[in-house]
Every structure is written in structure tokens, then in C-alpha cells.
Amino acid sequence: MGEFELIRALFHPLAEATRQHGVVLGPGDDCAIQRVPQGHELVFSIDTLVAGVHFPSGYDPAQLGWRSLAVAVSDLAAMGADPVCYTLALTLPEADSDWVTALVSGLREASFAFGIALAGGDITRGPLTLTLQVQGTVPEGQAIRRSGARPGDLVAVSGPLGGAAAALAWLDATDPPASVEGFLARYHHPMPRCALGRHLRGVASAAIDISDGLVADLGHILEASSVGAELEPGRVPRDFGGTWASLDQALYGGDDYELCVTLAPAALDRLPGHVASSLDVIGRVCAGSGLRLVQADGIIEEIAVPAGYDHFKGR
Numbered sequence: 001m002g003e004f005e006l007i008r009a010l011f012h013p014l015a016e017a018t019r020q021h022g023v024v025l026g027p028g029d030d031c032a033i034q035r036v037p038q039g040h041e042l043v044f045s046i047d048t049l050v051a052g053v054h055f056p057s058g059y060d061p062a063q064l065g066w067r068s069l070a071v072a073v074s075d076l077a078a079m080g081a082d083p084v085c086y087t088l089a090l091t092l093p094e095a096d097s098d099w100v101t102a103l104v105s106g107l108r109e110a111s112f113a114f115g116i117a118l119a120g121g122d123i124t125r126g127p128l129t130l131t132l133q134v135q136g137t138v139p140e141g142q143a144i145r146r147s148g149a150r151p152g153d154l155v156a157v158s159g160p161l162g163g164a165a166a167a168l169a170w171l172d173a174t175d176p177p178a179s180v181e182g183f184l185a186r187y188h189h190p191m192p193r194c195a196l197g198r199h200l201r202g203v204a205s206a207a208i209d210i211s212d213g214l215v216a217d218l219g220h221i222l223e224a225s226s227v228g229a230e231l232e233p234g235r236v237p238r239d240f241g242g243t244w245a246s247l248d249q250a251l252y253g254g255d256d257y258e259l260c261v262t263l264a265p266a267a268l269d270r271l272p273g274h275v276a277s278s279l280d281v282i283g284r285v286c287a288g289s290g291l292r293l294v295q296a297d298g299i300i301e302e303i304a305v306p307a308g309y310d311h312f313k314g315r
């Protein structure tokens with residue numbers, strides 16, 4: 001199949017199937033057109049996934065479709081935005097229609113799950129790479145930024161951490177033990193916390209999605225907000241169906257796509273019960289800078305400049 005046949009046969013039907021009323025014009029013209037309702041703002045972000053870096057070379061294409069859209073939509077969730085549409089720039093080593101059909105099936109499943117429509121894209125030949133630009137909307141002024149954390153706020157996370165990092169060791173295993181299924185599910189099937197993000201508009205003082213690891217991503221909030229924080233590692237959730245990720249994986253492993261949020265104690269009390277109970281409080285924001293890990297025995301570890309994944313240095 002050639003480039004245009006692939007687009008017509010596989011991507012146009014996906015765009016038709018997922019079309020949203022916010023998309024005035026989908027694939028087929030020089031640009032797509034999105035309607036932004038009055039009183040709302042456009043929120044957008046771009047993410048690239050490279051074979052061998054963000055997913056294993058030889059990764060299952062249907063899982064790749066879900067994972068790629070999930071990690072991209074996760075940035076919208078962190079802002080409290082409602083997903084509307086995305087564009088996909090796809091670089092393929094060859095035009096293997098079975099492989100692309102499977103990729104499209106994963107994208108289709110994720111598109112429906114997150115309520116986001118394919119609006120356009122680009123296909124080129126080269127090393128396997130996907131770039132997704134996701135677009136959403138929020139009521140004017142209500143996007144949750146990284147810069148709003150204030151001393152006295154609680155630090156909370158939306159779910160267990162470290163599972164995707166723990167899965168890395170098992171990605172190539174032909175018959176992994178049942179005990180690591182929770183880790184693998186987290187890697188293969190991340191769930192962007194869009195519903196939570198929506199509830200946190202006007203409630204959370206700051207939010208970020210955890211792509212690089214808790215310490216690194218909380219570090220981005222602290223830096224943007226010019227504050228510090230104390231974190232109790234013993235309170236960080238890391239249970240994946242009865243098998244626990246290590247503390248190191250929970251603190252420093254990436255790819256979990258839970259949210260890390262800061263909010264005033266009174267704001268937590270105002271949340272509906274089921275939303276509040278989806279958050280685990282793990283620490284507190286304080287004046288100053290840097291992150292202090294407070295162990296159960298009171299020993300404090302200072303982390304001055306929390307570093308994340310650096311593509312030019314490795315981990």
C-alpha cells in the first residue's frame with residue numbers, strides 16, 4: 001500500500017468513526033478546523049514516541065496505538081482540559097498494512113475511551129516514530145497550571161506509582177508470571193485521568209501528569225511555583241494488584257500517567273467523596289525550595305534539583 005492508500009483506507013475511516021462536534025473539518029484538506037466554544041480556551045500539547053526509546057522495537061502495534069494516545073491525552077488531563085481532537089504524524093520504515101491496521105485498532109479503542117477524534121496527520125518513511133498533537137478545551141481561566149502550589153497545600157497522587165517502571169524488565173518475557181500482570185497492564189494500558197482533572201478545575205492549585213517519575217514531576221511543580229515540599233515515601237501508593245513496585249520505582253520510575261496535584265486541605269474536603277478517595281495524600285508544600293523525603297524514622301533526605309529522564313544523558 002502507498003502513502004495515500006494507507007491514509008484513505010485506514011485513517012479516514014478512523015477519523016469518521018471518532019468524529020466529534022468540536023471538529024468542524026477533519027482529515028482531507030490542508031488543515032483541520034476545530035471550533036472552540038465561546039468562553040473556552042484551546043489547550044494543546046505535542047508528544048513524540050520513538051521506537052527503542054519510548055516503547056520496545058517490535059512492540060505490538062495495537063498496544064502502541066492505545067499507549068501513544070493515552071500518554072498524549074494525559075497532558076490534557078493534567079491541565080483539567082476536555083479532550084477534543086488530535087493529529088498524528090507517523091514515520092514508518094515500511095507500509096505494512098496489517099501492522100497499520102492493528103495500530104489503528106488500538107488508536108480507535110483509545111479514541112473512544114478518551115472521547116478524542118482523529119482530525120488529521122502526516123505519514124513519512126523512516127525509523128518508527130509517532131508524534132501526536134492533542135487539543136482540548138477548558139472554560140476560560142480554569143486550566144490547572146504547574147505554578148499555583150502554595151505553602152500549606154497538600155501533595156496528592158491519583159493512583160499507584162512505579163508499575164510501568166517495574167514492567168520494563170518484563171516487556172520481552174514470553175511467559176511472565178501472573179504476579180507482574182499489574183505492572184504490565186500499567187505499561188501497556190495507561191489511563192489518562194481526564195475525569196479527575198475536570199473535577200480538580202478551580203480546586204487544585206497545581207497539577208502535572210507523572211511521565212518522568214514522581215520526584216522529577218513534583219519537582220517541576222515546585223520549581224514553577226517557587227516553593228518546596230516534604231514528601232513521606234511511606235505514603236506513596238505502589239500496590240499493583242497485590243504485587244508492589246519498589247520504592248525506587250515509585251519515586252523515580254516514569255510512565256505511570258497518574259496525576260500529582262497540590263491543593264489546600266479545605267479544597268480536598270470540598271471534593272465529592274469518590275473523587276477525594278481517589279487521591280492519596282503523600283506530603284505537604286512548604287516555603288523555600290527543593291524536595292525533602294521524610295522517612296518513617298524521621299531521617300530526612302534532601303533532593304535539591306530533582307532530575308527526570310534526559311534524552312541526551314539517559315537515566
Ligand SMILES: Nc1ncnc2c1ncn2[C@@H]1O[C@H](COP(=O)(O)OP(=O)(O)OP(=O)(O)O)[C@@H](O)[C@H]1O
Binds near residue numbers: 047075211212
Ligand atoms: N522544542 C521545544 N520548544 C518549545 N517548548 C518545548 C520544547 N520541548 C519541550 N518544550 C516545553 O517544555 C515543557 C516540558 O516539556 P516535556 O516534554 O518535558 O513535557 P512534560 O509534560 O513534562 O512531559 P511529557 O513529554 O512526558 O508529556 C512543555 O511546556 C513543553 O511545551
Ligand SMILES: Cc1ncc(C[n+]2csc(CCOP(=O)(O)O)c2C)c(N)n1
Binds near residue numbers: 211254255
Ligand atoms: C522500552 C522503554 N524503555 C524505557 C522507557 C522509559 N522512558 C522512556 S522516555 C521516558 C520519559 C518520558 O519521555 P518524554 O520526556 O520524551 O515524554 C521514560 C520513562 C519506556 N517507556 N520504554
Ligand SMILES: [Mg+2]
Binds near residue numbers: 075211
Ligand atoms: Mg506532562
